[in-house]
Amino acid sequence: MKEYHCANQCTWCDGCGDYGIWTAIKRALSELGIAPWQALLCYDIGCHGNMSDKLLGYRFHGLHGRVIPFAAGAKLANMRVPVLAFGGDGATFSEGVGHLVHALRSNYPLTFILHNNGNYGLTTGQASAVTWQGQPMNASPNGIPEHTLNSMDFIFSLEPTFVARTFSGDIPHMTRIFKAAIEHQRHGFAFVDVLQACPTYNRFATHRYLLERCYDANAEGHDAGHFQKARARAMDTDKRIACGVLYQRTDIPNFYDRLVPRQGKTTMLVEEVDVVDIRALLKPFL
Amino acid sequence: MKRISIKITGAQGQGINSVGELLAKGLKRAGYCVFGYREYMSLIKGGHSSYQLDVSDEDVRSTETEADILVCLDHYGLARDVGSVKSGGILLHQTPQWSFPPAMQERLQDKGVQVLYLPSEEILRSLKAKPILGNILVTAAVWRLLRHPADGLKELVRKQFGKKGKEVLEQNFACIDEGFKYVGQERDRVVLPPPNVQWKECLLLTGSQAMGLGIVHAGCRLYAGYPMTPSSPLLSFVADVQNETGMVVKQAEDEITAAQMMSGAMHMGTRAVTATSGGGFDLMTETASLNAEIENPAVFIVAQRPGPATGLPTWTAQGDLLLAVGSAHGEFARIVLAVSDAADCFSLMPEAFNLAEEWQTPVIVLTDKQIAEALFTQAPFGLPKTECRRGKLVVDPRKLARLRSDDRYDPHAKNGVSLRWLPGTKAATYCAQGDEHSADGTVDESAENMRLQMEKRMRKVEAIRKALPEPELYGGSSFQLFGVREDVSCDILLVSWGSNKGVILDALSELTTNYSLPTTHYLHYTYLWPLKTERLEKLMKKAKKIVLVEQNHQGQLGMLLKMQCGIDIPHKILKYDGRPFFIDEVTQRLIPFLQAKKLKS
Numbered sequence: 001m002k003e004y005h006c007a008n009q010c011t012w013c014d015g016c017g018d019y020g021i022w023t024a025i026k027r028a029l030s031e032l033g034i035a036p037w038q039a040l041l042c043y044d045i046g047c048h049g050n051m052s053d054k055l056l057g058y059r060f061h062g063l064h065g066r067v068i069p070f071a072a073g074a075k076l077a078n079m080r081v082p083v084l085a086f087g088g089d090g091a092t093f094s095e096g097v098g099h100l101v102h103a104l105r106s107n108y109p110l111t112f113i114l115h116n117n118g119n120y121g122l123t124t125g126q127a128s129a130v131t132w133q134g135q136p137m138n139a140s141p142n143g144i145p146e147h148t149l150n151s152m153d154f155i156f157s158l159e160p161t162f163v164a165r166t167f168s169g170d171i172p173h174m175t176r177i178f179k180a181a182i183e184h185q186r187h188g189f190a191f192v193d194v195l196q197a198c199p200t201y202n203r204f205a206t207h208r209y210l211l212e213r214c215y216d217a218n219a220e221g222h223d224a225g226h227f228q229k230a231r232a233r234a235m236d237t238d239k240r241i242a243c244g245v246l247y248q249r250t251d252i253p254n255f256y257d258r259l260v261p262r263q264g265k266t267t268m269l270v271e272e273v274d275v276v277d278i279r280a281l282l283k284p285f286l
Numbered sequence: 287m288k289r290i291s292i293k294i295t296g297a298q299g300q301g302i303n304s305v306g307e308l309l310a311k312g313l314k315r316a317g318y319c320v321f322g323y324r325e326y327m328s329l330i331k332g333g334h335s336s337y338q339l340d341v342s343d344e345d346v347r348s349t350e351t352e353a354d355i356l357v358c359l360d361h362y363g364l365a366r367d368v369g370s371v372k373s374g375g376i377l378l379h380q381t382p383q384w385s386f387p388p389a390m391q392e393r394l395q396d397k398g399v400q401v402l403y404l405p406s407e408e409i410l411r412s413l414k415a416k417p418i419l420g421n422i423l424v425t426a427a428v429w430r431l432l433r434h435p436a437d438g439l440k441e442l443v444r445k446q447f448g449k450k451g452k453e454v455l456e457q458n459f460a461c462i463d464e465g466f467k468y469v470g471q472e473r474d475r476v477v478l479p480p481p482n483v484q485w486k487e488c489l490l491l492t493g494s495q496a497m498g499l500g501i502v503h504a505g506c507r508l509y510a511g512y513p514m515t516p517s518s519p520l521l522s523f524v525a526d527v528q529n530e531t532g533m534v535v536k537q538a539e540d541e542i543t544a545a546q547m548m549s550g551a552m553h554m555g556t557r558a559v560t561a562t563s564g565g566g567f568d569l570m571t572e573t574a575s576l577n578a579e580i581e582n583p584a585v586f587i588v589a590q591r592p593g594p595a596t597g598l599p600t601w602t603a604q605g606d607l608l609l610a611v612g613s614a615h616g617e618f619a620r621i622v623l624a625v626s627d628a629a630d631c632f633s634l635m636p637e638a639f640n641l642a643e644e645w646q647t648p649v650i651v652l653t654d655k656q657i658a659e660a661l662f663t664q665a666p667f668g669l670p671k672t673e674c675r676r677g678k679l680v681v682d683p684r685k686l687a688r689l690r691s692d693d694r695y696d697p698h699a700k701n702g703v704s705l706r707w708l709p710g711t712k713a714a715t716y717c718a719q720g721d722e723h724s725a726d727g728t729v730d731e732s733a734e735n736m737r738l739q740m741e742k743r744m745r746k747v748e749a750i751r752k753a754l755p756e757p758e759l760y761g762g763s764s765f766q767l768f769g770v771r772e773d774v775s776c777d778i779l780l781v782s783w784g785s786n787k788g789v790i791l792d793a794l795s796e797l798t799t800n801y802s803l804p805t806t807h808y809l810h811y812t813y814l815w816p817l818k819t820e821r822l823e824k825l826m827k828k829a830k831k832i833v834l835v836e837q838n839h840q841g842q843l844g845m846l847l848k849m850q851c852g853i854d855i856p857h858k859i860l861k862y863d864g865r866p867f868f869i870d871e872v873t874q875r876l877i878p879f880l881q882a883k884k885l886k887s
Binding site for chain 2: 008036037038039040042045050052053056057058059060061062063066069070071072073074075076077078080081098099101102256259260261262265268269270272273274275276277278279280281282285286
């Protein structure tokens with residue numbers, strides 16, 4: 001894991017869930033034998049994005065809400081490089097929600113890790129689409145008038161091929177889930193919802209709250225191959241919150257493998273950059 | 287130079303494009319240079335549209351406002367477009383029992399316009415042919431008016447529709463024979479000059495198709511776009527040839543996605559592109575700014591149409607030059623270039639990618655509806671000269687092994703361009719950091735670092751300006767391209783960019799043939815930002831008058847020139863009605879500036 005070590009000091013608040021996620025992602029990559037030069041880690045904007053210079057590996061830190069299409073373009077260009085995209089609940093369910101919809105239906109060969117702390121932390125605690133309705137927040141002192149987005153219902157409605165949930169307070173569990181999500185990349189889009197404590201701005205779903213409710217559904221014999229059961233279990237968060245690999249299927253080809261022009265190609269797009277003889281394409285114009 | 291024009295008008299979806307394309311191909315193969323121009327409305331069927339072909343044995347790169355032969359497929363066009371036939375021209379229509387109002391009838395007689403009725407419905411009925419064959423019938427009638435033998439057209443039809451079986455082909459041939467019969471006895475009104483075999487070997491293609499070929503040729507491997515006229519034909523073309531090229535073509539969920547996918551693919555190390563029109567580019571500009579900050583090569587194609595807002599989606603303009611030059615937040619280096627014709631569309635695309643990679647910054651390629659959809663007769667593209675230049679990209683394993691993370695954004699790099707290497711290559715890693723960063727991509731908010739990194743990136747501006755070619759100068763007896771060292775004094779200097787090149791050169795040739803002119807040169811700007819002004823400043827010292835020609839309201843290139851070097855061009859020929867410049871229009875508008883005097887014929 002120390003191959004990912006970077007001298008820059010973390011700048012997150014004490015007790016922030018990002019510390020755990022940061023540790024678990026390094027551990028997952030390391031345990032999978034992926035060297036820092038072999039992977040591309042893409043970060044959105046938000047507190048989680050401040051991880052981009054706190055570990056090694058090829059990294060990218062882009063625009064708010066836009067990490068998924070950048071990561072997808074990068075992955076399609078070189079399928080041999082594991083590409084991970086990280087985003088917060090603010091960016092993912094508001095500014096960039098369209099990208100999430102199309103990433104799921106496209107089944108891009110990507111691992112997406114949602115830092116879900118229920119608010120916009122970096123901009124000092126505004127409500128996100130998954131903040132509880134009625135919860136007073138910065139810029140909504142009376143609580144938000146909008147309905148809270150049922151994120152898991154939404155994700156399952158888009159027929160995902162991999163859905164997992166984990167908790168920022170459980171590093172071994174996160175490591176296991178991240179590894180499974182990285183390995184799912186060859187099958188398509190892996191969505192990982194990391195329930196994350198925000199000690200500064202999230203006073204409702206706190207570390208303790210999550211700690212008390214999260215349980216490993218896989219350990220309780222959850223059938224990750226059953227869509228309806230997985231969906232119901234993922235959405236039922238009233239008393240207990242199911243974590244683990246909640247749903248996975250590997251029988252649908254990923255986006256790249258569906259592309260007719262790429263069938264049978266052994267080279268990657270990055271290896272094909274050179275002047276191309278187009279004379280064979282001129283015939284229709286003569 | 288002798289040129290004629292044929293204009294086909296009718297309802298959209300009525301087959302105007304089929305007739306236009308068939309005629310264009312037939313004429314090109316017969317040895318003529320053809321320039322095709324489409325007008326249509328932003329709807330699928332109905333509406334009114336036209337396809338005009340300007341034809342000559344010499345180079346023709348523009349459209350006339352009036353046609354020698356006007357073909358009206360419906361009665362609406364007949365009433366609306368009747369005024370656009372030249373004196374002595376022909377009006378061919380297929381509306382039964384049509385008569386013009388007496389005043390119009392008189393005008394047509396005065397102009398010596400011959401009105402021909404082709405009873406298409408009747409002929410098709412007698413041949414038991416489907417209505418779609420009306421297109422062949424009309425094409426045949428025009429072919430006959432041009433006094434071309436039927437064989438050429440039959441050969442073309444055989445190639446086009448031969449696959450559909452013998453019966454279909456025979457019906458097509460019967461229509462050709464009937465079309466010929468109907469206009470068989472008319473005297474020669476519209477006469478083409480003798481053909482020139484040089485055109486037979488040429489390509490007949492739109493600017494979009496040429497640009498698509500240029501993109502493929504450049505080694506671009508991913509195209510991400512979102513449909514928006516007039517960039518959509520490029521998306522369609524690249525998509526249509528994807529199985530041959532092996533390219534990844536992605537119709538994205540929006541323009542931001544398209545721009546981000548292009549950027550991601552470029553960052554990983556392939557060549558990728560996105561294309562849109564002004565409104566779509568508005569959405570992409572934040573991504574352009576990101577590419578500048580992470581010093582990622584990026585290529586954006588912007589096909590202009592009139593704005594603001596939705597404007598006129600299917601018409602043309604040059605109103606987005608200032609957008610391209612000034613778009614996106616923050617200060618950064620970007621390269622703006624504009625294509626002018628099919629040749630540019632092909633050859634400047636590899637250059638756009640080369641520049642993007644050499645300078646590690648966004649490149650914006652401007653085109654417009656006129657170029658995107660016009661048909662050009664183009665000499666087959668020369669292939670051997672194209673280079674693939676990737677700038678400071680490190681790929682050699684030994685060199686990669688020696689890299690340090692802080693080489694990536696080394697603030698002391700010459701010309702601001704530092705070493706670049708790709709994710710997945712065995713080397714020290716870095717962060718492509720959208721926040722202000724130090725040399726290895728670590729976020730660094732210090733004043734010292736901000737200043738150093740800003741200066742690093744902005745050093746590119748001057749270095750690019752030095753490296754880019756000067757604008758091209760056309761002059762002499764046949765308005766040929768001058769070398770940079772050949773600059774000679776001229777009385778009048780025209781300055782323009784983009785699609786105006788073809789019509790300006792055609793107008794100057796026309797004026798030289800029929801008028802007595804002062805020495806006139808045309809300075810064409812292909813590279814528009816960073817703006818080069820040395821050649822212009824040198825030329826204007828000697829020129830008596832400079833005239834700016836642009837398809838926008840403000841004279842945007844003029845504004846940039848004034849900003850860049852204080853040159854003010856008071857004489858302007860501007861147009862902003864969605865239509866391109868027509869040759870006779872440019873000629874007429876130039877005459878007062880040139881004080882041209884008509885030669886006695």
